[in-house]
Amino acid sequence: MTNAAPRTNWAGNYTYNAGDLLIPASIEEAQELVRQTQQLRALGTRHCFHGIADSDGIQISLEHLNAITLDETARTVTLGAGVRYGDLAVWLHSRGYAIHNLASLPHISVVGGVMTATHGSGLRNRNLAAAVVGLEILNANGDLVTLTRDANPDTFPGAVVCLGALGIVTAITLQVEPTFEVAQTVYENLSFDHLKDNLRTIMDAAYSVSLFTTWQDHRATQVWLKQRVDDGVAAPAEFYGATRATTNLHPLAGHDPVNCTQQLGVPGPWHERLPHFRMEFTPSSGAEIQTELFVPIDMGYDAILAVETLKNEITPHLHVTELRAIAADDLWMSPNYRRDSLGIHFTWKAEPEAVARLVPQIEAVLSPFGAIPHWGKFFTMDPRVLQRRLPNLTRFKNLIYHYDPKGKFLNEFLENTIYAG
Numbered sequence: 001m002t003n004a005a006p007r008t009n010w011a012g013n014y015t016y017n018a019g020d021l022l023i024p025a026s027i028e029e030a031q032e033l034v035r036q037t038q039q040l041r042a043l044g045t046r047h048c049f050h051g052i053a054d055s056d057g058i059q060i061s062l063e064h065l066n067a068i069t070l071d072e073t074a075r076t077v078t079l080g081a082g083v084r085y086g087d088l089a090v091w092l093h094s095r096g097y098a099i100h101n102l103a104s105l106p107h108i109s110v111v112g113g114v115m116t117a118t119h120g121s122g123l124r125n126r127n128l129a130a131a132v133v134g135l136e137i138l139n140a141n142g143d144l145v146t147l148t149r150d151a152n153p154d155t156f157p158g159a160v161v162c163l164g165a166l167g168i169v170t171a172i173t174l175q176v177e178p179t180f181e182v183a184q185t186v187y188e189n190l191s192f193d194h195l196k197d198n199l200r201t202i203m204d205a206a207y208s209v210s211l212f213t214t215w216q217d218h219r220a221t222q223v224w225l226k227q228r229v230d231d232g233v234a235a236p237a238e239f240y241g242a243t244r245a246t247t248n249l250h251p252l253a254g255h256d257p258v259n260c261t262q263q264l265g266v267p268g269p270w271h272e273r274l275p276h277f278r279m280e281f282t283p284s285s286g287a288e289i290q291t292e293l294f295v296p297i298d299m300g301y302d303a304i305l306a307v308e309t310l311k312n313e314i315t316p317h318l319h320v321t322e323l324r325a326i327a328a329d330d331l332w333m334s335p336n337y338r339r340d341s342l343g344i345h346f347t348w349k350a351e352p353e354a355v356a357r358l359v360p361q362i363e364a365v366l367s368p369f370g371a372i373p374h375w376g377k378f379f380t381m382d383p384r385v386l387q388r389r390l391p392n393l394t395r396f397k398n399l400i401y402h403y404d405p406k407g408k409f410l411n412e413f414l415e416n417t418i419y420a421g
């Protein structure tokens with residue numbers, strides 16, 4: 001089955017150069033395609049904001065590989081590369097299990113999310129890729145290679161967040177835990193002054209914490225606290241001077257919260273509270289561009305003040321900024337490698353020229369903090385600067401060479417980022 005060009009990403013700000021999109025019905029068909037094709041890439045659910053999923057040859061979609069199997073003894077779930085987080089979550093919950101966290105949107109493919117170190121929030125929660133314990137990958141020869149954290153401790157941490165560069169992932173295995181309930185409470189108007197001495201404490205005030213701001217008035221307009229019911233739920237009327245909301249809210253002031261997950265402290269299953277948006281709400285495209293930069297959380301307050309100096313340039317072009325915490329991991333190409341991080345995220349209006357002008361300014365003011373961009377979102381960082389901030393880049397390139405010596409999965413995105421300079 002094919003799907004001819006032109007195709008765009010979800011946001012519509014990038015048109016893929018790849019020719020056909022082929023949709024194999026089985027692993028064997030995918031294997032044949034890899035063997036027969038000079039240049040290709042897997043396309044997930046197209047939620048990246050640039051050409052990371054593009055290829056000079058073709059793209060393949062593994063959407064038909066959507067089997068899910070649970071191993072209750074090992075406490076793991078194995079899923080085909082076509083499965084989205086939202087589908088997995090419903091399936092797992094109905095069997096009494098959960099994964100540790102979710103991104104803001106449930107429509108993202110699990111494998112595509114893992115490839116770029118997609119994350120939710122929580123000072124003690126690592127990104128979603130950190131839950132991966134096994135991978136099945138078609139390498140450039142079309143051989144199906146199985147890698148696990150236990151059997152391949154030397155290379156596994158390099159293979160998980162691999163930007164799609166090692167090959168075509170056909171299946172992935174994640175750690176699971178017993179299902180849990182979450183209650184979500186939103187507060188309004190938290191002064192940034194409280195972050196000076198309490199950033200870690202505030203980001204650790206619930207299982208998952210998100211601060212939203214438009215950068216005006218030195219404040220977070222909203223604080224979303226997602227508390228695990230088994231940790232105990234507390235929802236005092238005030239939180240560091242911020243006031244508890246009395247109706248459901250959308251992160252963007254004035255927008256209808258109808259598509260947002262339930263708030264007001266009403267307990268519900270983890271997958272209906274950890275994302276900000278409901279699974280049933282399916283945005284086919286979005287009039288937005290996203291950028292996110294990670295800094296060490298202990299430098300987070302100063303980093304926030306640095307971005308705030310640009311507030312009058314940023315706000316007119318911004319829908320909203322979200323600040324989240326991500327715990328350190330050991331994945332070589334993860335922006336959270338060995339550092340507890342603050343993610344400073346920007347949901348921009350669909351104004352590519354303004355975004356292209358502003359992002360370098362934000363990257364510049366965050367340079368003293370060693371900021372690393374989210375691999376799936378829009379960034380402009382000089383590749384030499386980026387490369388200096390990636391302590392495992394050399395061994396990651398060696399790993400790519402091992403799986404794909406002739407560059408079958410290489411693309412312009414990789415050439416302009418990890419190979420440039």
Ligand SMILES: Cc1cc2nc3c(=O)[nH]c(=O)nc-3n(C[C@H](O)[C@H](O)[C@H](O)COP(=O)(O)OP(=O)(O)OC[C@H]3O[C@@H](n4cnc5c(N)ncnc54)[C@H](O)[C@@H]3O)c2cc1C
Pocket residue numbers: 010011041042043044045046047048049052053054062081102103104105108109111112113114115116117118119120163164165167168169170286290374375376377
């Ligand atoms: C509305 C929206 C909300 C978002 N929210 C969050 C958030 O809360 N947190 C966060 O961290 N990020 C978030 N993101 C970013 C998103 O999670 C990442 O961009 C993610 O990588 C998208 O995965 P995808 O499959 O949709 O992307 P794609 O662009 O299709 O693919 C991403 C990468 O994975 C590779 N890939 C996909 N499938 C395979 C496969 N089978 N084998 C090998 N490589 C493969 C592709 O080649 C590409 O390199 C959001 C994005 C959007 C648009």
